[in-house]
Amino acid sequence: MSSIEQRPRRRAPWVFAALAALLAFLPLVAGPYPQTIARSVLTYMMLAISWDMLIRSGQLSFGIAGFFGLGGYAAAIGATYLGVPPVLTLVFAAVVVGVVALLIGAVVLRLRGMYFAIVTLALAEIFRIVMHNWSSLTGGPNGMLLPRSAFDGNSVATYLMMLVLAAVVIGVSEWFRHSRIHFALTAIRDNETVAASAGVNIYAYLLTAFAITSGIQGAVGASYAQLFGFVTPESSFNVNYTLIPLAMTLLGGMYGTWGPVVGAVLLGVVGEYLKLFIPYGHLLVYGVIIVLVILFMPRGIVGLVRGHLERSRRTTTASEKGGAA
Amino acid sequence: MRSRTLLAVALVLVAGMAFANGAQEGAAEPIRMGGVWPLGDITGEQGSKSAQLAVDELNANGGILGRPVELVVIDSEFSPDKGAAAIERLATIENVDFFIGGMSSGVHLGQIPALKRYRKITMWTGAASHLAEEAIGPDQDWYFHLHPWDYNQGASYVEGWTAIAERYPDIAIDRWFLAYEEGAFGSASFEATQQLFSDMEISGESFQSAAAGGGDYTAVLERAKEYDPDVFIWAGYDADALPIMEQARAIDFAPPLFVGAPPGWPASFGESGLAEGVTLYGMWAPSLNSVSDVSAHYYQSYVSTYDEEPATYFAPLGYTAVMILAQAVEAAGSMDQDAIIAELQNIEYDSALGETISFAPSRVISNQGIRQQKILQWQGGEQQVLWPFEFATSEPEYPFPSWDR
Structure with missing residues (x-):
């Protein structure tokens, strides 16, 4: 009896994985337009996951756009002045941004709560101002063109590049969730004093999480630069790269990999389709949807589904116990 | 008999559908x-x-x-x-x-x-x-x-101001002050102005645009007033237009030429009473209807x-x-x-x-159309064209009226 009950639970991850794989590969046969939309969804999805990975420690960062833009510039500078091949600029940018985050994090991770959040917001602005004013290296306010974009802009190849990058980011996030880091970050979020007294090296764990998540944001920024072949201070450090991933995570659900994934897919696809039906005014409807969902589903969609499944499981168990009695 | 009637009806339907399809294929495809x-x-x-x-x-x-x-x-x-x-x-x-x-x-x-x-x-x-x-x-x-x-725009400003100064000798354009928003648009405008008007005295200072959370222009306006320019230009966004004029009035800053260079103006700017005599760049205004x-x-x-x-x-x-x-x-x-x-x-x-x-090659591409911006001025709540002279709809109002107008 018990083996029959457990079978659907074992099957569920495989069904979910098969569905995810189908969704991931669907744009490949659907044509260039769905591939472009899917690339955009994957971009925001990776930023949302990386933001969530840090918030699992309780540290709220508003610096996504800063590290994203810095990654874009690292890719452009690496390709232009150092001859780094297009795809390798993603790794190059991840390392550069990760190291920058490590150095900055060594100082700013002494801060907590709103102090840390405001510092990360300021960091994003500082990065933008540096790129804006270092004209001899970055092209100044006009920005710079990349010598050539990844796969010469081939939409199938660039989509696959983004898919592989997204798979890596999801893999890192899941590794976070199933490693000691997860327990350490959760303990820090729940009660830092208790975590410290239990022997958790808070500073080291936060620094590791900050460097890795910033490195991811840098790699995503580099991929964006490679997709479109340019960087400018205004577009690369656009505040949307901070706000949209936050909205996606809140919609999908925080403190896990799949909340940001679901939020990114839903908001990305809904946003695109809304504008086809309401060309003048779709952003208003989009905003209202986000507000309503966050108001009425504070745990996000994944949290809501999980809660529903847990409730139905408890009801089933209770009725079985009642029947047995 | 009944089956024959059904067959005939079916044939008529099929023929009708075929005709309808044919008619659709024959209809002109939209461009x-x-x-x-x-x-x-x-x-x-x-x-x-x-x-x-x-x-x-x-x-x-x-x-x-x-x-x-x-x-x-x-x-x-x-x-x-x-x-x-x-x-x-x-x-x-x-x-x-x-x-x-x-x-x-x-x-x-x-x-x-x-x-x-x-x-x-x-x-x-x-x-x-x-x-x-x-x-x-x-x-x-x-x-x-x-x-x-x-670069076409910059060159046309030089050409336009030079032509205006030649036609109207009272108008001086030797000393410039540029207040520019600190983003890409404003900074690029300042750099371009420095290069294009390199034989003139140029100073400038940045401000945070109201569009980017700023909106206090007092410091930059005070510096400009102290500099006493012939031409004061601000390069920002439409959100800056009304507050910058209000604050210029508050400190009684009225340079001989008060120029605004945003990409667009607030719809109500002309009716505000602050617009009179403000010079601007653009490509079109309703006053062009007269020419x-x-x-x-x-x-x-x-x-x-x-x-x-x-x-x-x-x-x-x-x-x-x-x-x-x-x-x-x-x-x-x-x-x-x-x-x-x-x-x-x-x-x-x-x-x-x-x-x-018409289209002709520019620095890189083969087919560049328009190469000029126009110099216009708010007069009586409307934008009037000052230059190019072939499209001029009014004479320049000079100098910019004092604030006790």
Whole structure:
């Protein structure tokens, strides 16, 4: 009896994985337009996951756009002045941004709560101002063109590049969730004093999480630069790269990999389709949807589904116990 | 008997359907234009509405080559990736014949890889950055750019101010002060002004635009007042227009020439009482109706259709883009791309912007249209054209009136 009950639970991850794989590969046969939309969804999805990975420690960062833009510039500078091949600029940018985050994090991770959040917001602005004013290296306010974009802009190849990058980011996030880091970050979020007294090296764990998540944001920024072949201070450090991933995570659900994934897919696809039906005014409807969902589903969609499944499981168990009695 | 009747009815139905299909195939296929604008911004909203106005006019007169014209509009949301996705959709799902529209160099840079992939005839109304021109590159004969490049604009300001100073000897332009918003737009304007007017005395200081959370211009205005320039220019956004004038009045700063250089003005600026005597750059104003029949026709059609005034030059640019393509296709007599490109390269189109538009190579691309901005001035609540003199609708009001006006 018990083996029959457990079978659907074992099957569920495989069904979910098969569905995810189908969704991931669907744009490949659907044509260039769905591939472009899917690339955009994957971009925001990776930023949302990386933001969530840090918030699992309780540290709220508003610096996504800063590290994203810095990654874009690292890719452009690496390709232009150092001859780094297009795809390798993603790794190059991840390392550069990760190291920058490590150095900055060594100082700013002494801060907590709103102090840390405001510092990360300021960091994003500082990065933008540096790129804006270092004209001899970055092209100044006009920005710079990349010598050539990844796969010469081939939409199938660039989509696959983004898919592989997204798979890596999801893999890192899941590794976070199933490693000691997860327990350490959760303990820090729940009660830092208790975590410290239990022997958790808070500073080291936060620094590791900050460097890795910033490195991811840098790699995503580099991929964006490679997709479109340019960087400018205004577009690369656009505040949307901070706000949209936050909205996606809140919609999908925080403190896990799949909340940001679901939020990114839903908001990305809904946003695109809304504008086809309401060309003048779709952003208003989009905003209202986000507000309503966050108001009425504070745990996000994944949290809501999980809660529903847990409730139905408890009801089933209770009725079985009642029947047995 | 009954089965024969049924068979006859079925045959009639099949024949009818076949006829109906045949009639559909025989109907003229529409010529489709795909437009991308930022629809949440007045430039995109009015640019796209003006393009639709042109399409409606064409259809009312029998279309192009006897075929109806359709305009499919997608919002770029001021985002490079959304703008690129719009191009992909228009090319592969909407199957448009031409790309039109555009506003913002950043968005256009994101669209250029997709445009280069499809190589459909493109009539672009926005993007001034020379970086966009470099990204398009040479030998792209399908690409037609209407808006002047940044260096065209800068050169036209030098030409315009020099011509004005020569014609009106009272007007001094030797000492300049530029207040510029600290973003890309303002900083680039300051750099360009320093280079272009290098033989003159130039000073400047940045401010945080109200559009970026700023709005206090007192420090920069005080510095400008102390500098005592012949020409004071502020380069910011429409959100800065009213507060900068209010704060100039508060500190009694009234330079002989008070110039504003935002990409667009607030709709109510002319009625504010602060506008009188403010000089500006632009490509079109309703006052051009008095010197251009095409402008007057466009203006009246727009106002009667949408019950509002076009408030930005991107509006007549949208109308112009459609009309130029229509004229070229009619002249080519077919939808053959090479024939249309050849016609476009030889076209002379009397535009709603006043000038006759033709295309010639610029620094990089083969087909650059407009190369000049106009110098205008708010007078009596309306924008009057001061230069080029062939389109002038008024004399300059000089010096800028004192604040105890």
